[in-house]
Amino acid sequence: MKIGIIGGGQLGRMLALAGTPLGQQFAFLDPAPDACAAALGEHLCAAYDDREQLRQLAEDADVVTFEFESVPAETVAFLEQHVPVFPNAESLRIARDRWFEKSMFRELGIPTPEFADIQCQADLNNAVQNIGLPAVLKTRTLGYDGKGQKLLRQPEDVIDAFAELGSVPCILEGFVPFTGEVSLVAVRSRDGDTRCYPLVHNTHEQGILRLSVASTEHPLQAQAENYAGRVLDKLNYVGVLAFEFFEVDGGLKANEIAPRVHNSGHWTIEGAECSQFENHLRAIAGLPLGSTAKVGESAMLNFIGEVPAVAKVTAIPDCHLHHYGKEFKPGRKVGHATLRCTDAAVLQSRIAEVQALID
Structure with missing residues (x-):
């Protein structure tokens, strides 16, 4: 089976690494000549709205998926006319727009911070009067890793905050004391x-995920699964979906969803019976899902800007290095360690050893 992937970054790369043992082949559509996933399959170097190359991808692939939600929903809708695409275009349309996303949560009875649609500075002024400060102003689309947002603490x-974010449609969210x-x-098949x-x-720093630690028998696991199930069923979703929450007053409030494999799930490569990457591929290919059971105690640390010396990372016991093959740049995710x-005690010690290489 040949899998087409919109996007050729590290998520596409790790999908291909997981799918190759299943006998799957891969083609990536990405405008970057140096897309790091290209080494693992065919690379169609073209814009995400290039109809000719999209048709070529649809002809070559048995099924298509995407590695990030900045892909235009129209691209997925076009592909759906020619080839099965998972997740579907409606899932992408909602997940890539924070207003649609938060409105869906409210419709499904999932608690969220207070929020308001912002189309101009006057809307922002009125919303601040209703929601109060502090609050976070975010662009409705395209923001990630702390980009496209501004924390409003004082009047x-x-x-001019609306202009600072480019005078594009935004959403104001009340600040949550989490x-x-x-x-x-x-994952849904x-x-x-x-x-x-x-x-x-x-754990985030400056809006970028730095550390993820898998829990054991978390008291809010059932609540999180209930909320995720409502979203998955509503969207008739197929594939992996990540749901980010705030812990507030002993419960959960929804932050956002990501319609794809997710940075906070990288620990599953070594830390679960079947990784998020393999399970995503199983789901979209119509294969039985694998076990999501945890194996041991696991964590993931991101390498931002540069990867420490390989010899030093691999010298740490219980540590697995994942180098993305990307050019090192400040603020860029270029690898991770699982x-x-x-x-748990040994895990905390190992986390400190990896962090010492980063700090």
């Missing part, structure tokens, strides 16, 4: 079989 921060950030990676990995505790240990 003076509100002045005690933790967690994410749930779930073509026939509706749904499985979830353990909740993951996430840790799989026998117990």
Whole structure:
């Protein structure tokens, strides 16, 4: 089976690494000449809206997926006319727009921070009066890793904030006094079989994920799975979906979903019976889903800007290096390490060893 992937970054690369043992082949459509996934399959170097190359991808592939939600929903809708695409265009349309996404949560009875649609500075001024400060102004689309947003703490921060974000449609979200950030990676097959990995505790710095630690019997696991199930069924979703939450007052409030394999799920490569990457491919290919059970105690640390010396990373016991083959640049995710240990105490020690190479 040949899998077409819109996007040729590290997620596409890791999908191909997971699918090759299944006998799958891959083609990537990505405008970057140096797309890091290209070494693992055919590379169609073209824009995401290039109809000629999209038709070529549809002809070559048995099924198509995408590795990030900045792909235009129109691209997926066009491909759906020619080849099976998972997740579907409606899932992408909602997930890539924070207003549509939060509105869906509200419709499904999933708690969220207060939010308001912002089309101009006057809308922002009125919303701040209703929601209060602090609050976060975010562009409705295209923002990620802390980009496309501004924290509003004081009234003076509100002045011209809409223009600062490019005078594009935005959403204002009330600031949540959370005690933790967690994410749930779930997978749903073509026939509706749904499985979830353990909740993951996430640590961000400057809006970029730095550390994910897989939990054991988290008290909010059932609640997270319930909320994710509502979304998966609503969208008739196929594939892996990540759901990010705030822990608030002993419960969960929805932050956002990602309609794809997710950074906070990288630990599953060594830390679960079947990784998020393999399970995504199983789902879209119509294969039975694999077990999401955790193996040992696991964590993932991102390498931002550069990867430490390979010899030093691989010298740490229980540590597995994943180098993306990308050019090193400040603020860029260029690799990660996953840790799989026998117990939580050893895991914390290993995390400190990897962090010492980063700091």
